[in-house]
Amino acid sequence: MLIPILILLATLLVLVVMYVVDDAVRVLNARAGLPASGGMRWSKRIVWLILLVVFAQFFIPSTWLEPPPPQVATYGADSLWTGADTTRLVYLPKEQRDLVRYGRELIANTAHYLGPNGVVMRNTNALNCQNCHLDAGTKPWGNNYGAVWSTYPKFRARSGSTETVAKRINDCVERSLNGTALDTTEREMRAMLAYMEWLGSGIEKGTKPKGSGIVELAFMDRAADPVHGAEIYTAKCESCHGADGLGQLKADGRTHQFPPLWGDGSYNDGAGLFRMSRFAGYVKTNMPQGVTWEYPQLTDEEAWDVAAYVNSQRRPSKDITGDWPDIAAKPVDHPFGPFADTLPETQHKYGPFGPIAAFKKKQTTAAP
Numbered sequence: 001m002l003i004p005i006l007i008l009l010a011t012l013l014v015l016v017v018m019y020v021v022d023d024a025v026r027v028l029n030a031r032a033g034l035p036a037s038g039g040m041r042w043s044k045r046i047v048w049l050i051l052l053v054v055f056a057q058f059f060i061p062s063t064w065l066e067p068p069p070p071q072v073a074t075y076g077a078d079s080l081w082t083g084a085d086t087t088r089l090v091y092l093p094k095e096q097r098d099l100v101r102y103g104r105e106l107i108a109n110t111a112h113y114l115g116p117n118g119v120v121m122r123n124t125n126a127l128n129c130q131n132c133h134l135d136a137g138t139k140p141w142g143n144n145y146g147a148v149w150s151t152y153p154k155f156r157a158r159s160g161s162t163e164t165v166a167k168r169i170n171d172c173v174e175r176s177l178n179g180t181a182l183d184t185t186e187r188e189m190r191a192m193l194a195y196m197e198w199l200g201s202g203i204e205k206g207t208k209p210k211g212s213g214i215v216e217l218a219f220m221d222r223a224a225d226p227v228h229g230a231e232i233y234t235a236k237c238e239s240c241h242g243a244d245g246l247g248q249l250k251a252d253g254r255t256h257q258f259p260p261l262w263g264d265g266s267y268n269d270g271a272g273l274f275r276m277s278r279f280a281g282y283v284k285t286n287m288p289q290g291v292t293w294e295y296p297q298l299t300d301e302e303a304w305d306v307a308a309y310v311n312s313q314r315r316p317s318k319d320i321t322g323d324w325p326d327i328a329a330k331p332v333d334h335p336f337g338p339f340a341d342t343l344p345e346t347q348h349k350y351g352p353f354g355p356i357a358a359f360k361k362k363q364t365t366a367a368p
């Protein structure tokens with residue numbers, strides 16, 4: 001406020017001087033009997049203009065001049081959540097901004113920092129978080145993080161406990177990335193949390209933005225078929241992920257151009273994608289690379305069948321005996337017993353899932 005007032009006073013002073021000088025010149029000219037000159041007509045107009053502009057800005061609403069709030073979610077009731085506006089990052093305090101940026105970078109290039117040849121630590125497998133949480137967790141139905149900050153901490157039946165965001169991140173570190181949980185005081189964990197918090201600001205607590213997570217495909221009446229899935233794999237996936245499913249390593253030897261879908265470098269059998277509905281839903285709206293929920297390429301059946309093929313290949317195993325303490329809470333496609341129903345384990349893996357869902361429904365409605 002001080003600077004505009006000073007400019008205003010200075011401009012006024014200049015104007016007064018100009019008028020006084022002009023007047024003096026006019027009087028002197030008249031005395032000397034010379035014809036009157038035009039004076040500083042144009043210079044004065046310019047100074048008037050400056051005066052006007054400086055004056056006018058006192059009437060501009062103050063909100064126009066303030067920096068925008070640090071974050072506004074680009075999401076409305078009808079529109080899909082498409083992530084946070086990165087240009088607004090500059091309004092965060094430097095320390096926090098650096099942490100958010102580092103968190104985003106870790107999610108995009110996890111293997112570079114934490115992978116088998118990681119520059120920070122050697123902990124995780126060949127995958128980046130972003131391989132499964134597309135566009136750093138912002139793509140609509142690209143398994144995005146839209147609902148993370150607004151819905152955690154929450155109770156999760158898999159662990160039978162209330163999970164914080166840090167615990168949920170570590171779930172993926174231990175399963176999808178087949179590594180060891182990070183300490184919550186570690187800079188890498190703090191950075192990923194800062195990124196999640198920043199992504200989630202502007203999203204009301206308890207709400208799930210439209211387009212967050214993975215789409216839910218309708219169950220098929222039959223079991224998913226790995227033999228048919230193999231044909232789809234050859235036709236639509238192999239060119240990038242390889243006939244051996246190991247993907248394609250980049251020249252830097254640290255990260256992959258195309259991530260592995262099975263084998264030692266891929267997610268373990270305790271991971272979310274090992275469940276058929278997660279894999280099929282993810283692939284439906286995101287694979288082959290480049291498709292979106294609006295323009296998918298696979299039919300639902302193809303998505304289920306290719307899921308059956310990929311999730312029948314060899315991959316690391318995790319001890320998950322502590323999972324699902326309440327067996328009745330197991331999702332229909334959790335492939336490991338014991339189960340609350342008497343249906344065979346292969347059905348829990350490949351389907352048909354309808355009868356399992358019906359059994360679950362009967363159990364919950366029959367309960368007193």
Ligand code: HEC
Pocket residue numbers: 107110127128129130131132133143144145147148168169172173176177192213214267271272273278
């Ligand atoms: C192999 C694929 C894969 C990788 C890699 C992966 N995740 Fe996940 N992640 C999943 C799946 C699948 C889910 C469960 C989604 C669902 O059930 O809708 C999930 C869920 C999550 C959630 C909870 C989302 C929610 O809305 O409840 C968070 C947070 C998360 N992952 C963070 C991470 C972070 C951070 C990394 C990297 C350190 C990572 N994930 C790596 C597949 C992956």
Ligand code: HEC
Pocket residue numbers: 127128130131132134135232233236237238239240241257258259260261266267273283287288289298306310
């Ligand atoms: C044009 C190349 C390409 C094709 C074809 C393709 N993918 Fe992918 N896939 C990718 C890339 C690249 C990523 C990682 C995306 C990212 O990081 O943004 C990926 C990620 C994945 C992931 C999650 C990460 C992992 O390794 O588990 C799965 C699952 C997957 N693809 C399955 C498939 C399936 C199934 C098909 C065939 C229907 C397929 N992809 C076809 C390039 C491709």
